[in-house]
Amino acid sequence: MAAGPIKRFLLRLPGFEGACLRLTRDRERVLMYHRFTDDAAAEPDATPADRFARQLDLLQARCQVVGPAALVDQEEGRRPRSRRPLAVVTVDDGYADFERVAFPVLRERGLPAVLFVTTGFVAGRSWMWWDKVHFALARAGTAEAAVTVAGRTVRGPLRTRAERGAFWFRLVPALRFVPDERKEEVIADLAGQLGVTLPAAPPAEFAASTWDGIAAMARAGIVMGAHTRTHPILSRVDGERARQEIEGSRDDLAGQLGEPVRWFAYPQGGPADYDDETVAIVAGAGFDRAWVAYADPALGDHPYRRPRHMVPADLDEFRWSVCGAEHLVLRLKAALGRPTGVSDGYWTGSDLAAALNAEGKEESA
Numbered sequence: 404m405a406a407g408p409i410k411r412f413l414l415r416l417p418g419f420e421g422a423c424l425r426l427t428r429d430r431e432r433v434l435m436y437h438r439f440t441d442d443a444a445a446e447p448d449a450t451p452a453d454r455f456a457r458q459l460d461l462l463q464a465r466c467q468v469v470g471p472a473a474l475v476d477q478e479e480g481r482r483p484r485s486r487r488p489l490a491v492v493t494v495d496d497g498y499a500d501f502e503r504v505a506f507p508v509l510r511e512r513g514l515p516a517v518l519f520v521t522t523g524f525v526a527g528r529s530w531m532w533w534d535k536v537h538f539a540l541a542r543a544g545t546a547e548a549a550v551t552v553a554g555r556t557v558r559g560p561l562r563t564r565a566e567r568g569a570f571w572f573r574l575v576p577a578l579r580f581v582p583d584e585r586k587e588e589v590i591a592d593l594a595g596q597l598g599v600t601l602p603a604a605p606p607a608e609f610a611a612s613t614w615d616g617i618a619a620m621a622r623a624g625i626v627m628g629a630h631t632r633t634h635p636i637l638s639r640v641d642g643e644r645a646r647q648e649i650e651g652s653r654d655d656l657a658g659q660l661g662e663p664v665r666w667f668a669y670p671q672g673g674p675a676d677y678d679d680e681t682v683a684i685v686a687g688a689g690f691d692r693a694w695v696a697y698a699d700p701a702l703g704d705h706p707y708r709r710p711r712h713m714v715p716a717d718l719d720e721f722r723w724s725v726c727g728a729e730h731l732v733l734r735l736k737a738a739l740g741r742p743t744g745v746s747d748g749y750w751t752g753s754d755l756a757a758a759l760n761a762e763g764k765e766e767s768a
């Protein structure tokens with residue numbers, strides 16, 4: 404989405420960005436990327452190399468780009484306070500496109516970044532559940548499908564690419580609010596209806612990096628963090644499974660790299676995607692810091708609920724976020740008693756959560 408006229412006007416005022424940067428100097432910018440692409444036209448939601456390069460150059464001009472250890476050292480007084488805000492580039496999941504498209508851009512500039520690795524994905528034992536939905540829909544052998552999620556039927560025609568896309572956008576957010584086993588059942592049900600066999604390992608378009616690739620990038624300055632083994636939504640699995648996923652990914656990664664893993668990011672990372680029990684497991688697993696996938700002043704300074712900023716494709720929106728104006732607006736809203744949470748659509752899915760509660764009542768009756 405392009406920046407609105409007020410944002411564009413303010414960003415063009417001489418001194419506006421500089422003032423925002425000074426006012427938010429102590430606030431780190433942790434940017435969150437997911438997919439990268441060689442073909443921006445075919446994959447509009449992924450970041451192409453040229454845009455990533457422009458964003459990094461803009462970020463470097465305003466902030467000091469560091470790894471997470473420097474962030475913690477400054478926070479804990481072991482490092483002199485930087486004159487410019489510190490910024491950390493993070494990338495989630497471990498898709499091969501990071502290694503192919505984004506890593507060379509970082510290396511050219513000598514910049515660090517954190518890669519949060521889903522270790523079962525890299526090991527070839529699992530692939531991402533939303534990619535399975537995408538894969539099944541793209542190969543649909545039927546004109547429509549209907550699956551039940553949280554007491555609701557998601558039904559739709561699947562004849563065109565647009566119809567399949569619309570179905571994906573209704574089903575995938577809904578699946579975040581059901582127990583993990585139910586999510587897998589729904590995906591299997593959908594694939595069955597569509598006559599599609601899901602391979603055990605991800606096909607090329609959804610492939611992960613290899614362990615060799617991860618090790619090579621680690622040697623070249625990419626900091627590796629854990630991101631569970633199979634990327635379940637941790638608030639939708641029981642405590643024991645959550646512990647296995649979190650500690651398992653830490654151990655897999657430490658075993659491959661031969662060094663302790665200090666950093667963690669919650670899969671999906673929205674407010675409903677982890678809970679207090681998840682945070683306690685992460686804290687107990689010996690990580691130094693853990694990141695969520697949204698920025699809200701209400702998160703405070705909790706070491707295991709560090710904020711991150713989604714990276715907007717639009718360069719003005721990117722400047723707005725990086726200069727700190729976005730954070731200042733949130734602080735202003737907080738001061739005025741207005742909501743500052745990521746309370747819209749995807750992240751809280753309030754309507755879907757209500758549907759889930761309704762289903763819970765049915766089950767307990």
Ligand SMILES: [Zn+2]
Nearest residue numbers: 495496670671
């Ligand atoms: Zn993820």
